[in-house]
Amino acid sequence: MYKFSQTRKIARFIHLISGVLIGVYFYSPLSNNILLFLIIKAIILPVVSISGLWMWKGYLFKKSK
Secondary structure, X not given: OOOHHHHHHHHHHHHHHHHHHHHHHHOOXXXXXXXXXXXXXXXXXXXXXXXXXXXXXXXXXXXXX
């Protein structure tokens, strides 16, 4: 099992990569692509939200165990 610090680093990495993908989508000419819009909306935004919540309130899960 991973230590809490390792899971936080993994969540941070996922959050940063997902944020970069959102930035690339908005500032590239691909922003008119419907398929990319659906991928961002259905996959990337929830991943950014969940990883952000994990980094913010993840310590509560550690305490509950």
